[in-house]
Amino acid sequence: MTAFPEISRIPFEGxxxxxxxxxxxxxENAMVEGKTMKDHLRFSVVYWHTFRxxxxxxxxxxxxxxxxxxxxxSLENARNRVRVAFEFIEKLGAPFYAxxxxxVAPEGQTLGESNANLDAVVEVLKEEQQRTGIRLLxxxxxxxxxxxxMHGAATSCNADVFAYAxxxxxxxxxxxxxxxxxxxxxxxxxxxxxxxxxxxxRREQEHLxxxxxxxxxxxxxxxxxxxxxxxxxxxxxxxxxxxxxxxACLNFxxxxxxxxxxxxxxxxxxxxxxGHTMQHELEVAGAAGALGSIDANTGDCLLGWDTDQFATxxxxxxxxxxxxxxxxxxxxxxxxxxxKVRRESFDPIDLFYAHVGSMDAFARGLLIAAAMRAxxxxxxxxxxxxxxxxxxxxxxxENGQHSFDSLSSAMLAKGNPAPNASGRQERIENLIxxxx
Ligand code: XUL
Ligand code: CO
Numbered sequence: 001m002t003a004f005p006e007i008s009r010i011p012f013e014g015x016x017x018x019x020x021x022x023x024x025x026x027x028e029n030a031m032v033e034g035k036t037m038k039d040h041l042r043f044s045v046v047y048w049h050t051f052r053x054x055x056x057x058x059x060x061x062x063x064x065x066x067x068x069x070x071x072x073x074s075l076e077n078a079r080n081r082v083r084v085a086f087e088f089i090e091k092l093g094a095p096f097y098a099x100x101x102x103x104v105a106p107e108g109q110t111l112g113e114s115n116a117n118l119d120a121v122v123e124v125l126k127e128e129q130q131r132t133g134i135r136l137l138x139x140x141x142x143x144x145x146x147x148x149x150m151h152g153a154a155t156s157c158n159a160d161v162f163a164y165a166x167x168x169x170x171x172x173x174x175x176x177x178x179x180x181x182x183x184x185x186x187x188x189x190x191x192x193x194x195x196x197x198x199x200x201x202r203r204e205q206e207h208l209x210x211x212x213x214x215x216x217x218x219x220x221x222x223x224x225x226x227x228x229x230x231x232x233x234x235x236x237x238x239x240x241x242x243x244x245x246x247x248a249c250l251n252f253x254x255x256x257x258x259x260x261x262x263x264x265x266x267x268x269x270x271x272x273x274x275g276h277t278m279q280h281e282l283e284v285a286g287a288a289g290a291l292g293s294i295d296a297n298t299g300d301c302l303l304g305w306d307t308d309q310f311a312t313x314x315x316x317x318x319x320x321x322x323x324x325x326x327x328x329x330x331x332x333x334x335x336x337x338x339x340k341v342r343r344e345s346f347d348p349i350d351l352f353y354a355h356v357g358s359m360d361a362f363a364r365g366l367l368i369a370a371a372m373r374a375x376x377x378x379x380x381x382x383x384x385x386x387x388x389x390x391x392x393x394x395x396x397x398e399n400g401q402h403s404f405d406s407l408s409s410a411m412l413a414k415g416n417p418a419p420n421a422s423g424r425q426e427r428i429e430n431l432i433x434x435x436x
Pocket of ligand 2: 295
């Protein structure tokens with residue numbers, strides 16, 4: 001059985017190719033800064049949008065045509081869907097995938113039944129991983145779709161719901177470990193509030209921290225030593241989510257002694273909903289040594305919600321890859337396509353167009369960022385800007401040799417500061433266009 005009979009492995013054909021189902025820039029074996037493109041980008045396909053997304057929106061019914069899916073919640077359909085997913089990922093040539101527990105297996109009537117369903121699908125996931133060599137980038141638990149989580153999961157006002165979320169997370173972690181997952185993600189979809197009048201914020205945040213500490217302990221107990229990621233998002237579905245942006249996550253993790261165990265998984269459309277650029281979020285995480293992984297997508301700046309579109313903007317992918325290279329590259333994380341085709345793009349083949357195009361956009365961003373770094377003009381403009389810190393007073397301050405008293409004496413003696421150098425913003429922006 002094949003779900004995509006007309007598609008074979010997507011080839012690399014080079015920039016001259018006019019084949020819409022070929023890579024023009026993503027050559028997985030090409031070396032960039034001493035590493036293959038495959039190892040730099042660590043592309044990952046998401047199970048939820050690509051294999052469970054049906055194209056519905058708050059105003060309209062599903063539109064997606066998925067001939068392999070019988071539309072039921074049966075285990076047989078779930079297990080069959082795994083074979084289709086791996087056929088897709090293999091033909092695309094992505095080395096990784098990512099899932100929520102409830103994406104891959106149906107929720108049962110009880111926790112025990114849900115766990116058993118998950119085990120039954122994990123069997124097939126394992127077989128397909130072995131057959132294809134495709135690996136799990138990260139797993140996660142869906143703690144936001146079921147009505148029980150209407151008030152949140154780890155931040156629910158209902159202690160039994162908190163306990164249920166712990167039980168579900170325990171199982172999702174174990175399954176991620178069993179499948180050799182390279183990490184585990186926490187996205188707190190409903191861990192926030194709709195109304196402050198009915199919310200005990202301090203208590204909710206303490207509960208969230210307790211939940212995460214229990215997850216850390218359980219990972220240790222089962223020997224899962226891969227990183228945990230927190231994925232910031234400011235809102236949607238809640239009015240405000242506690243992990244609202246990279247800085248808020250870092251502060252929360254630090255306040256509750258969780259920082260040693262977590263890195264950040266940053267998503268472009270979440271950054272823009274928070275009023276930031278993805279570059280800002282990457283720099284905040286990178287500067288704190290907490291840049292872990294990215295959910296690669298983009299929003300529409302004219303829409304105020306999470307549209308999860310495939311990123312094709314080279315300026316965006318260049319900025320992403322430049323920050324990623326600057327902070328040492330993706331090691332355990334990856335470029336994970338948390339993106340969905342538009343509901344008007346309902347054909348199965350649109351899934352290929354979307355992924356091929358965005359993989360190429362990130363590959364091109366990587367090549368451009370590496371060329372910028374090899375050339376060095378941007379880096380030298382930045383280091384010139386801070387040159388006054390390299391010697392004399394600046395170096396002494398950085399070394400901790402000064403106080404307000406000594407700096408007051410120094411400036412009384414020295415007089416007015418040396419004139420500022422230009423920020424050269426326009427020159428730098430022109431320079432970046434040179435590489436594109
Ligand atoms: C939702 C979102 C999630 C997380 C995983 O906006 O990004 O799909 O990536 O739960
Ligand atoms: Co995401």
